[in-house]
Amino acid sequence: MAKSIAPLLEFLDASPTPFHAVANVAARLRAAGYAAVDEGARWDEALPDKCYFTRNGSSLVAVALSPDRPPAEHGFRLVGGHTDSPCLRVKPNAITHNNGYAKLAVEVYGGALLNPWFDRGLGLAGRVTLQTAAGAIENRLINIDKPLAFIPSLAIHLDRDANENRSINKQKELPAVLCRVTKKAPDFERVLRAQLARQYRRLAVKTILAFELCLYDCQAAEVVGLKSEFIASARLDNLLSCHAGMEALLAARAKNNHILVLNDHEEVGSASASGADGPFLHSILMRLCGGEAPLAGALSRSMLVSADNAHGVHPNYAHKHEPNHQPLLNDGPVIKVNSNQRYATNSETAALFRQVCERAGLPFQTIVVRSDMACGSTIGPITAAASASEPPTSASRNSACTQSANSPAWKTNTR
Amino acid sequence: MHSIRELAGVEDQHTLTAALKGFYEMRDWPF
Numbered sequence: 001m002a003k004s005i006a007p008l009l010e011f012l013d014a015s016p017t018p019f020h021a022v023a024n025v026a027a028r029l030r031a032a033g034y035a036a037v038d039e040g041a042r043w044d045e046a047l048p049d050k051c052y053f054t055r056n057g058s059s060l061v062a063v064a065l066s067p068d069r070p071p072a073e074h075g076f077r078l079v080g081g082h083t084d085s086p087c088l089r090v091k092p093n094a095i096t097h098n099n100g101y102a103k104l105a106v107e108v109y110g111g112a113l114l115n116p117w118f119d120r121g122l123g124l125a126g127r128v129t130l131q132t133a134a135g136a137i138e139n140r141l142i143n144i145d146k147p148l149a150f151i152p153s154l155a156i157h158l159d160r161d162a163n164e165n166r167s168i169n170k171q172k173e174l175p176a177v178l179c180r181v182t183k184k185a186p187d188f189e190r191v192l193r194a195q196l197a198r199q200y201r202r203l204a205v206k207t208i209l210a211f212e213l214c215l216y217d218c219q220a221a222e223v224v225g226l227k228s229e230f231i232a233s234a235r236l237d238n239l240l241s242c243h244a245g246m247e248a249l250l251a252a253r254a255k256n257n258h259i260l261v262l263n264d265h266e267e268v269g270s271a272s273a274s275g276a277d278g279p280f281l282h283s284i285l286m287r288l289c290g291g292e293a294p295l296a297g298a299l300s301r302s303m304l305v306s307a308d309n310a311h312g313v314h315p316n317y318a319h320k321h322e323p324n325h326q327p328l329l330n331d332g333p334v335i336k337v338n339s340n341q342r343y344a345t346n347s348e349t350a351a352l353f354r355q356v357c358e359r360a361g362l363p364f365q366t367i368v369v370r371s372d373m374a375c376g377s378t379i380g381p382i383t384a385a386a387s388a389s390e391p392p393t394s395a396s397r398n399s400a401c402t403q404s405a406n407s408p409a410w411k412t413n414t415r
Numbered sequence: 416m417h418s419i420r421e422l423a424g425v426e427d428q429h430t431l432t433a434a435l436k437g438f439y440e441m442r443d444w445p446f
Contacts, residue, residue: 004429005425005428008428077438077439077441079435079438079439085417086417110417111417112417112419113417113418113419116418116419116420117419120419217419217420219420223425224422228425229424229425229426230422230423230424230425231422231423231424231425231428232420232421232422233420233421233423234419234420234421236421236422236423237417237421240423240428240431241431243428244428244431244432244435245435247432247436248432248433248435248436248438248439249435249439251432251436252436252439252440253440255439255440255441255442256439256440256441256442258439267417303438303444305435305438307431307435309423312424329422329423329424329427330424330425330426330427331424331427332427332430333427333430333431333434348446352438352441352444352446353434353438355441355444356434356437356438356441357430357434357437359437359441360433360434360436360437362430362433362434362437363430364434
């Protein structure tokens with residue numbers, strides 16, 4: 001395994017939820033000298049040149065300002081990604097039981113491919129909001145990094161059509177088996193309290209008030225393939241881009257005003273207080289510029305790379321790709337184009353990214369979806385629209401220009 | 416994407432990081 005890929009694999013394994021991803025990015029930024037700033041701190045206080053903000057613990061905006069480049073005059077260079085991935089989230093009344101088994105009730109978060117969630121060990125991680133014995137209300141992240149749950153498939157003998165016509169009822173077939181029940185079902189709060197005690201030895205919990213918890217695949221990220229040229233992992237979409245954006249931010253020389261924005265809730269449409277369709281980024285940029293007018297000036301000189309994954313052509317399903325646009329793994333970043341603005345790339349921004357790659361001696365690729373298939377989307381168009389300065393008619397040139405640059409990746413199963 | 420386990424290229428992670436670094440540092444762009 002190449003040594004330099006190890007930090008990415010560690011980041012993937014240590015980030016089973018958006019909360020963990022943001023905590024890990026924040027820790028890396030602090031180690032590199034970035035100061036944590038409370039979004040609620042007074043606006044008239046001077047900000048460090050290198051700092052970061054978080055919202056909901058699941059979105060993050062990192063800032064590195066160039067001392068000789070006032071934002072209103074020179075704008076920003078922004079890279080955006082998202083911290084969330086489709087998964088199974090635990091329902092508030094978590095335990096259900098029947099036929100002698102206790103199960104965890106879950107709902108599907110985002111557009112998950114459900115079949116692969118069966119027949120593998122599932123861990124549990126996320127955020128618990130609690131009241132301490134001293135009366136304080138706190139958030140704590142937990143990670144039960146062991147296969148405590150399992151969703152078994154129905155045997156082929158009981159479903160002879162499984163390989164031809166399998167459909168999944170999300171309510172009935174996804175509850176994850178936890179254990180046999182002999183006398184009474186397990187108390188989920190006790191499970192959480194035990195984990196909190198393991199992770200936070202000095203924490204005295206009075207009441208667990210609420211939680212946001214996800215099941216996740218316990219199998220670690222790994223390098224695979226005959227030539228060890230592939231990464232197999234959960235949450236590549238979009239922790240790959242989060243990690244690449246973070247490393248790029250930390251490595252970049254201070255030639256511009258650099259922003260890294262990592263939003264939660266992309267997989268469910270981005271419309272939330274911490275999502276790309278919310279006010280988080282705009283609020284930070286306004287603060288950096290000191291008002292609407294200088295912000296408008298800054299945005300007119302700003303560009304954003306929306307970094308997400310592109311579908312590499314799957315050799316068993318090549319017909320699903322547009323014949324002239326079939327990205328290959330390890331052949332370089334992909335510029336995503338969609339004339340209906342599912343991606344915000346235009347000729348100027350595509351040319352810009354091409355220039356960036358060529359100057360660095362990097363290969364690049366381009367993808368367009370087949371004309372007879374629906375196109376996906378990501379935070380690029382949403383961020384561009386949400387950050388557009390007035391007048392809106394100038395958005396294509398005089399607000400945040402947006403580019404999609406992506407690492408190609410395969411789905412391990414098609415959808 | 417969106418499977419519980421996905422596949423990506425090792426080298427792509429390095430090239431994407433380098434491209435984003437180059438984007439951050441790029442000054443001479445006319446638009």
